[in-house]
Amino acid sequence: MEIDVKEYKRVSVITVTGRIDSATSSEFEQELNELTEAGRVNLVLDLSAVEFISSAGLRVLVTTRKAVKSAGGDVVLAKPSDQVIETLEIAGLDVLFDKFPNREAAVASF
């Protein structure tokens, strides 16, 4: 798994490549925690290159969403891969996250 973070004036864009599973989710969680603790609460997750995400990855998404929502922010998804959408739908959590066809549209949503 690789994580790239780009910070804009009001929004942070986090691009994840590879697998978000129980072996890698703690690194993903730490990266997102550092952003939220620094007050970055408008988050765009570009998950277009995520080839696998398990419940461990979903837990990070849900806990991050809760943290940023309580601070007036949100987490939205830019072009989530078919695998991300399938895991979210199986778990019944797809309704929690707004999805956009590309990162520009996702950034513009804030």
Next chain:
Amino acid sequence: MAGRTLTIQAYLDQIQNVRDLVSLAAADAGFDDSENYAVQLAVSEACENIILHGYGQENDSPITVSAQPKPGVLEIELLDHAPPFNPARSPRQPEWSNEDPPIGGLGLIIIHRVMDKIDYARDGDHNRLRMQKRGASAQT
């Protein structure tokens, strides 16, 4: 169709090897990409539960995975030596709101939503979990 078997040690980074085996067996069963991914996800969740809740931590203990494809059907068996742990019981799925979505128990929910049949048996000092997934192409 030939079955596939793999034994891993109970480390989270070993689960990818299980997914690779399941993917090959799912392809042998004629599953489409979505079905293939779903069954990889469910088996992955079951392995994670064995490591974190069965064995209680990562260690050298074995998990043996057997995958038997048939036309449109994939049968998976997981064997471990952990204390008795039965994932075949239906998970509790309480009502939740968007403000308070679930964090725990997602793995079991995924397993039960993906797999069509789940059987657990305590066999001597083993846990034996048998799961079956029927693809859209399965004969009725």
